[in-house]
Amino acid sequence: MTSKSIPLRQLWLPSACLLLMVGGGLALFTRSLWNLNGWPQFLEFWQASLHPDLTAPLMATAWQGLLTTLAYAICGTALSVCLGFVGSIFISDVGRQVLGIAPHFSQGLKSLLVVPRAIHEMLWGLLLINVWGLDPLVAIAAITIPFSAIVAKVFSDILDDTPHQALEAIRQSGGRPLNAFLYGLLPSASTNLLSYSFYRFECSLRSAATLGIIGVGGLGHEIFLSLQSLQYQQVWTFIYALMILNGVIDWSSARCRQRLGCQTRISLHLKNTPIKQVHSQRPEPERSFSNNLLYCILVVVVLVGAVAWSWLYIGPDLATLVAPQTWRNSQQIFVELWPLQPSLTLLETVDASLQTLSMAFIAILGAGCGGIVFSFGTAANFFLPGGLFLPQPASLWHQGLGRLIVGAVRLFLLICRSVPAPIWALVMLFIVFPGVLPGAIALGIHNLGILGRLMAEVNENLDQKPLAALQAQGASSPSVFLYGVLPMTLPRFLAYSCYRWEVGMRETVIVGLVGAGGLGRLLSEQLSSFDSSGVVWTLGCFILLSLGVDWLSQYLRQQLQLI
Template sequence: MGVAASVIWAAVQTNLFSGTLINPGGWALVVRLVDGLLHPDLSPAFLRLTLDSTLITLSYAMLGTVLSLVIGMIGGILSSEVWWQAHGFAQETLQPETFARRLFRRSPWLAARTLLAVPRSLHEIVWGLIFVNIFGLVPLTAIFAIALPFGAICAKVFSEILDEQPRQPFLAMLNAGAPPLQAFFYTLFPSALPNLISYSFYRFECSIRSATILGIIGAGGLGYQILLSLQSLRYQEFLPILIALLLLSGSTDVWSSRLRQALGGSTHIEIQTGVNHTAGIPSTGSTRSSAFLKGSMISILLLTGFALVYLKPDFSSILAPRTTQLLEGILRDSFPPRLPDGGLLYLLRLSGQTLAISILAMAAVGPLAMAAAFVSSGRLRNLGQITATRQPGLRPAAILAYLVRMFFLIARAVPTPIWVLMILFVVFPGILPGAVALALHNWGITGRLMVETVDNMDERPLVALQSLGASPGQTFMYGALPDVFPGFISYIFYRWENCIRETVVIGIVGAGGLGRLLSEQLSNFDYAAITSTLIALILLTILVDLLSSAVRRQYRS
C-alpha cells in the first residue's frame, strides 16, 4: 500500500497525467538520428578519434579503480568491527552498560563509518565538478572523481566482507601474542580474498560507466564524444562511438563474470545485499580457472601500466601550492552553509522532486526487469526440458533472449545524461525525462543482475517438481519464483540507493531536482549554497539507504 502511494505521489510530481508531455516538433530530430545511425561516419580520422577516446575511458576507469581499491582496503580495515575489537573497542559485553559507555566503546568504529558515508553519498560527477575547480580539466580530475566515492563504497563493502569471516583463527593468533595487523592478514584476509577480488572487478565495471559519464564535464573519452555528436547534430558519428562503448562495457562484463565463476565466490550483488542464490550449488573450480585468475591479475598490472603511460597524470600537482590555495579558498567559501534563493521550502521541494524521480524510475524498472530476466534466462527457457534431452540450435525463444540481453547491455552502457538528451528530443523538459532516463539505465543494470540470479539458481528443486508431474507453469510458480523473488526485491531496493545518487547526473543536464540546482550553483561558484544543497542530498541518500536496508533485511528474514 505504501509503495503504491509513493508511486502515485511521484507520478503527480512529474506531471505524468498532464497532456503537455510530448513535443511533436522533436520527431524530426529522431528521424535525423536514425538516418545518422544508418549512415555512420567510418572515416579513418574519426575511427582513430574513437579509438583514442576508448583508451582514455579505459585508462580513467583503470586508474580510478586501482586507487579506489587502495582507499577501500585501508578504509575497510579501519571501518570493520573486528579491527576495533582487536584493539579493545566495539566488543560486545554481557555486563549491563549505559548508553554513554556503549557509545564510547563503539566511537572509533562509528567515526570511521561516518567519515566514509559522506564521499559515497555524492555521485562521482559531483566530485568531478569539484575537482575541475581545483585541478582543471586534467586526467587527475577524472581519476580522483572515480577513486574517492568508489573508495568509500569499497571500504564499506570490504568491511562487511571482513566482519562476516570466521573469527576463531584471528582470535587465536591474537591470544598467541601476534600483532592485530599480522593476525588480520594471516587469517581473515585469505578467507575473504575471493569475495574481495570479485567485488573489485565489479567496481571496474562501474568505473567504465562512470568514466563515460565524466565526459559530460569535459574530461574526454567516449562520453565526451557522444555529447559533442549530439550537441552538434553530427548523428553520423553516434554509431561508431556507441559500438566502441558496447565493446568496452561488454568485454568488461564478460571478463568480470568469468572471473567470479573462476573464484567460486559470491556475486557482487550477493555481497552487497546479503542474498545468496549460489549456496549449495557445486563448485566448478579447475586448473583452467586458476590459470584464468593468474592471467587476469597480470592483465590488470599491464593495463595499469598502460594507463599511466597513456594519460601521464601529474600526481605531483596534488601537493602543489596552487592546489592547496584553491582547496583552502573553496573550503573557506563553503562555510558556513547558506540556503539557496527561495529558502528552505525551495530546497525541500527540489528534494521531493529528486525523490520522485528515483521512485518513478524504480517503479518502472522492477516489473520490466523481472519480466525481461525470466525471458532471457537460459535456465527458464529450458524449463520444460529440465528432465528431458535439450535440443541444440537457435529457437525463437533463444533469439528473443539474446536480443533482450543486448538491450540490457545498450541500456546500461549508454550514460544516463545521454539518455536524457535523446529523450528530450520528443519530451518537454522537466523531471519526467530524467525519470525515464534513469529507468532505462537501471533497467539494463538490474535486468543483468536478475538474469545472473536466475542463471545461478539451484536447478534441483525444479527437477524434483517436474519429476512429480508438475507442468512448466507450476514449476515456475512453485519452484523458480519463490526462490528468486526475495532476491529480486533486494536488488530493486539496492538499485534505488544508487538511483538517488544518479539523480544528480540527470539534473546537471536539465532534468530537474537537486542536480539542476547544484549545476546552477557550481556555474555561479556559490560554494556556501552548494554546501547546503550537498547536505540535503547526503541526508536524502542516507534516508533512502536506511529505508532500503530495512526492506532488504525484512525480505532476507
C-alpha cells in the first residue's frame, strides 16, 4: 500500500495556527502575569454580587440607563437593517444578474464596505464624539455605520444562497426583474433575513452597552463610572439590569423566530448538517400562512412603534449634522492628519500586531471549547426530562437536578455575554498585569456566552431520527452522544467559532483601549496624545489584520461545508 503524501499548500493553515499559538505563548510567558496585590479587590467585587445596591435613587438611574441602552439598540438596528438590505441588493450576485446592476459598481461597493465593517463601533463612537460631541447621534451612528456593512454582507450571502427556482420561473414567463425579485426570491429568503435581523438586534444591544463606556450614556456608562469609583454594589445593580434586559430580548427574539419558523439566529449554510424541519410538522399550511402573515404585520407595527418611541426618548439633534461647529471640528481633524507618518517603529508595530492576533486566537480558542461544553448543558434536549441524558421515566430528584443544571448554565452564559468585554477586561486587570492575557480572558468570557447560546440552538435543532435509530439498536446515552450527536454538531460548532473569531478580532481593539494590550493599547495612547497621524496608521494595520482574519475564517467555513 502506497502512502498518500500531503501537498505542501495544505500545510500553511496548521503552520499559521501554530505560529499564533507560539506567539501567544511567548507574549504570555515572557513577562509577569499575576498581580497578587489585586486579589482583595477582585474578591470584593464578586462578594458585592450577593448584595447589590437596591436604593430607590440608584434603581431610578438603572431604569433610565436601561431605557437609553434599549433605545440606542432599536434605532441602530432599524437603520442598519434598512441600509444593509439596500446595500445587499447592490453587492449580491442576484443584483448583478437579475436587476442589471453594473459589475464594476457592485465590486467597488463591496470592497468599500470592508472598511466600516472592520472598525469596531466603539472606535466609530470615539471618532464621532470629536465631531458631534456627546449627542445621542453618536451612539446611533456608531452602531449603524459598521452594522450596515455587516448586514449588507450577510444579507447578500442569504440572497445568493436562497434557491432561485421561483425567481427564474417568473423571469422565463416574461415577468419583470424587479417583480421576479420581490415575488420569486424575497419571500423564500425572508425567514433567514428576519432571523439575522433579530440576531443583529441582540448584537446592537451589547454594542449600545459597550458604547456607554465612552460617555454616551446607558447602562454601560453607569457600570464604568461605578467601577472606576470602586462602588461594586452599584456595579452589580447595573449588571443585573443589563442581564434582565438581555434575557428579555433573548427570550422575545427566540419566540418570534420560533413563531415565524426560523431555526437559528444566524445560518452559516452548512449543507451537510442535519437539522430538523419545522414547517413539515404543521398540518394546516394555509391557516399557518394566514396566521404568520397576521403575525408579521403585528411585528412590523410593534417595531415601527418601538423605533418611534426610541427616537423620541433619546432625542437626537439632527441639526448637529450641519452645525458650523461640526464643520470646524471635521476640518481640524483632517488638518491634524498631515503629515501622514507613523509614530512607531516597524518593530513596535509588528509586535503589537502579533499581540493582537494572539489575543484574538487565544480568546476564541477558549470560548469555542467552553461553548461546546456548556452548549449541551443549556440545550433543552439533553438534561431536561425526556432528553438524551434524562430519558423518561425519571425520578423527581433527577428531574430537579436536570432543571438545575440547565438553569445554572443558562444563567452563567447570560452573565458572560451581558457584561461588555471592556468591563470584563477592567475586572481582570485587578489580578492580571496589562498585556495579552487580560484581554484574551475578557474576550473569551464574553464570546463564551454568545457561542454557548448559538451552539445550544444547534443542539436543540438536531434531527432526532438518527439518534432514535441508535437508541433503538441498544446504544447507551454516551455512545449516542459520541457517535450520533458530535458528528452532526461539530462542523457547525467550528463554523460558529470561526465566525466569532472575525468578531473577536474587531473586539481586541476595545479591550486594548482599557489597557489590555495589542494595537488597542497603542491606539489608546495615540488618542490620548492627540496623535491623529499615528491613529490612522494603527487603524490601517488593524484593518489589514481584520481583513486577513475575515478571509481565513471564510475559507475555513467553506472547507467545513465539504466535511
